[in-house]
Amino acid sequence: MTEPDVRLVRMTDDEVAAWLPAAMAHYEQARLEAGDTPEEAAAGRRASEERFFPDGRLVEGQLLHAIRAGDDEAGWLWLGPWNERGELWWIWDLEVHPAFRRRGIARRAxxxxxxxxxxxxxxxxxxxxxxxxxxxxxxxxxxxxxVASLHMAKPL
Structure with missing residues (x-):
C-alpha cells in the first residue's frame, strides 16, 4: 500500500480562531460520550480554552497544524510541550474528517x-x-x- 501524500501545515492565527469553536465543541462532546456530566464537559472545555487559548490565540510553543492530504484539508493535529522543560510533549488533539478516514492519513499525521x-x-x-x-x-x-495511565468507571 502506498503511503498517502500527507503534510502538516501550521495554522495561522486567523485559521486557529476559525477552528477553535468547532474543535472545542468536538472536545466537549467527546467528554460527554466518555461519561462526563454536561457540567463537567463544559468545565473541561473552559479549562482547555483558558490554558491554551486565553485570548483566542494559541499560547506560545503549542503547534496546531492542518492535515493536508494532497490538496485537501483532511483534519488537524495539535501537539506541544507538556511543561516548560520541553522534553515531554503531548498530542492534544487529532481529528481526521470522516470523508478522509480509513486511508492511513491519521497514521501518517x-x-x-x-x-x-x-x-x-x-x-x-x-x-x-x-x-x-x-x-x-x-x-x-x-x-x-x-498504556501509561488508565481511568475506569462504572455507572451506578
Missing amino acids: MLLGEEVAREHGASRLMLNVFGYNDGAIALYEGLGYE
Whole structure:
C-alpha cells in the first residue's frame, strides 16, 4: 500500500480562531460520550480554552497544524510541550474528517507529529484517548504507544 501524500501545515492565527469553536465543541462532546456530566464537559472545555487559548490565540510553543492530504484539508493535529522543560510533549488533539478516514492519513499525521516533537527537543510523546474510541486506540497501539495511565468507571 502506498503511503498517502500527507503534510502538516501550521495554522495561522486567523485559521486557529476559525477552528477553535468547532474543535472545542468536538472536545466537549467527546467528554460527554466518555461519561462526563454536561457540567463537567463544559468545565473541561473552559479549562482547555483558558490554558491554551486565553485570548483566542494559541499560547506560545503549542503547534496546531492542518492535515493536508494532497490538496485537501483532511483534519488537524495539535501537539506541544507538556511543561516548560520541553522534553515531554503531548498530542492534544487529532481529528481526521470522516470523508478522509480509513486511508492511513491519521497514521501518517501521527508519524509527522513525532518528527515535529523530536525536532523541538521532545524525548517522549504522550496522548489521551477516550475508552470508547476503539479505532484511535488501535491506531495508537499500532504506532507503539502503550498504556501509561488508565481511568475506569462504572455507572451506578
